Amino acid sequence: MEIVGTEYPFPMGAVEPHAHALRQPPESQLLYKIMSAQNFVRSISGNYLHFQRADTYGDDKSDGEQLPLDRPFNEGPRFEKSPEYSAARYYDESRSRSYACCFSLEYTPYIWQNYGNGDANGKICIEFNFGKLRKYLNGVVESSINSGTLMLGEIRCKQIFSINYGIVEYVDRESHRNNETVLPNPESYLFLKDKRYKDEKELRISLSAIGVGKFECNPGVPLVFPAGLPLQLEFKKAIDAGIIVRIIVSSDANRAYIGEALERIGVRMKIDEGE
Structure with a gap:
């Protein structure tokens, strides 16, 4: 893969390049x-987290978008060598190349009621240790950076995604400004959400590529960023x-269906019942 439309070198991904600007919980935090x-069965069968x-996003159409003001x-x-390319366009492009995996910092009735709905087999809640999950995923991303390659569906490409972790800040999107003094890093918009979602109490993991230039898998073949990324x-x-x-x-979950999927990967563990 190469990046075209810019004179800058190809930007490889990185591990937590924006950690200094994001709020993070203690390592012992449960997610x-x-x-x-x-x-859940798809994820454990394929050994992936979905981003x-x-x-x-269907529920929040403005997720990751620059604020109206x-x-x-x-x-x-404007970019000096591309005067038609504004900072606003840069933020929009960055958003279209950024992915999120969402967790809650608290175990609440709200998350049970609002997520994982519509499955006759019920729903599940996975409880993670933040510090251990962070170390594991950083290792996965670092390994792909070192090897220089990443699978994007069936496409093998260079590792263009950086991983970051942060606690979401909830604001009034209609009145809040994020650029009063300086132009913010596009990553900051991924960790701002409207206050109507504050009950999520979200910890977000992001995978994001830069918002300038156009990526090509092969010469003349543009890279299409899929809606989901494992x-x-x-x-x-x-x-x-x-x-x-x-x-x-959940109390209505098909325990046999879930248990069989766990057994197929060699796991036998106690399954607790929640809401």
């Missing part, structure tokens, strides 16, 4: 992720290592 039983492209000011600054997480290893602390199922 909670709700998903449908079907998506969703920021501009494709920011956009007019972001339209002003990042390796070997569930058996994660359970054995204490990265996954507990698996909790």
Whole structure:
């Protein structure tokens, strides 16, 4: 893969390049992720965590988008060698190349009620240890950076994604500004959400590529960023290592369906019942 439309060298991904600007919980923090039983079985069968492209969320159409009051000011600054390319366009492009995997910092009725719905097999909650999960995923990303390659679906490409972790800040999107003094890093918009979502109490993991230039898999073949992106997480290893602390199922969950999927990867563990 190469990047065209810019004179800058190809930008490889990095591990937590924006950690200094993001709020993070202590290493011992527990995280909670709700998903449908079907998506859980897919994830453990494929050994991955699912990341969703920021501009494709169905519930929050403005996820990761620059704030309304920011956009007019972001339209002003232009790139010296590409005067038609504004900072606002840069933020939009960055958003279309950024992915998120979402967790809650608290185990609450809210997350049970609002996520993982619509599956006759019920839903599950995975309880993670933040510090151990962070170390594991950083290792996965660092390994792909060292090897220089990443699988994007069926496409083998250079490792263009950086991983970051942060606690989401909830603001009034209509009145808040993020660019009053300086142009913010595009990553900051991924960790701002409207205050109506504050009950999520979200910890977000992002995978993002830069928003300038155009990526090509092969000469003349543009890279299409898919709506979803899997990042390796070997569930058996994660359970054995204490990265996954507990698996909790809804009261209406199909325990046999979930248990069989765990047995197929060689895992037998106590499954707790939640909401």
